[in-house]
Amino acid sequence: MADLRPLASLSLTLVHYNPLDPISYFCAWLALVPQALCIVYVTLIWSTREIEILLMFIGQMACEAVNFALKRSLKEERPKQMHGKGYGMPSSHAQFVAFFSASLTLFLLFRHVPKPPSHSHTPLSLVSRIGLSALSLACAGLVAWSRAYLNYHTKKQIIVGFEGGLLFAVLWFLLTMILRRNGHLEWLLEQNALRLFRMRDMVVEEDLCQAGWEKWESKKIANSASVNSGKDPVIREKVDLGENKSSLK
Template sequence: MVPGRPEPNLLQSLDLTNVQFPVGDSSGQWLAYATLVPLTVLISYAAWLAARREAACLIMFVGQLLNELLNSVLKTKWAKERPTTFLGEGYGMPSSHSQFMAFLTIYGMLHLHTYVQFRQVGWKYLVDFGLVVVSLTVAFSRIYLWYHSVAQVGMGLAIGTAFGLTYFAFIKYVIRPSGFIEWLVNHPLGQWVYLRDTTLSVHNVLEQEYLWHMSHQKNAAMNPADAKKSQ
């Protein structure tokens, strides 16, 4: 049933992409786009997990959610107001955007340098640089657009960094040695969703899959009948 015509002063917006910036401020407009990066990251998590079914993605995504939960708890506990009363909803200390990006950057860099191998190590530092630049841009956007104070953004970066370090160490030194990830992958539910863990067994997934594909193509060309049966 369609409700009656609403009154303008009784409406509220869904504070998901409703980012405001000063009229005519081109820098503010670009920074408004930058402040939406965490949303695109969450979508990327979902796409990565659906396409790859990697345990590493699931672990990082769970850490990101726990990081958000920690942010919510701290905001409620500290109850610090935002710089303005008309931008953003809820408390402002610490900045959730800054904490989100700090966790993503620190955990991502640690995972990259610990488990991933490239033919040229320089690519790792290029990824590091990109993560840091994007994270700092998002953090700065929260200050520039007056959604958070400098202290709130700084605290968000510090807590996100600390939690990223702690969570990575917990996964590496406690969860992996316990065999939990192997158990999860081999669990009927894990097998049903094709969950896999290539973190320790395959250091360059792209190269490994490329070599497998080329080998499969070669075998298919040599034995077309067998290739047709395997389809």
């Protein structure tokens, strides 16, 4: 006999919206921002191996766990216009983006200490960092507003979620600050597991994109100097390798 039990659906990217309303369609895309940010987190952690980004991601997941617990303890229903399952207090989308934008703002304005400018280095200015912070907070507010427009949450649920995300971001920032000041973060970076994955702590002082560009510029200058002196850099490298081998014999 065939199994007649109803099938379940994985609703990670399922969004209800009004197909006749372009604003509703736009809000449906905004509902996918948390999933997109998770992809950004994982990509940056893997490509940069920065402990600061890893700590921020751990805080983000801890914030989600708090939201999960609050929803199941408060058990407040979603608006009547929404037939989706699950509780609505507080809004997980609002809490997620509030934590992200607040954490990014705290890092840019209080933790990131760029190196002084030089002839080959232009650090991110304070005005630029304030602008990025304002942009992230504005985008977070837009995502939170979209949840009310789509009738997924009441205004109260969104406000509580947003405030909860901001509060958790501040608490997490203070916790990581204590870890840094007490030397615990430096100790963690020396552990075999983190050394195996080449974890580091450079983004606090360096703009990784700028640092890579400076290395590239230095390499071009060195190659240009070699060409102008009449020596091809590739040939010179082979000669140097040959000399090293001869010295080893």
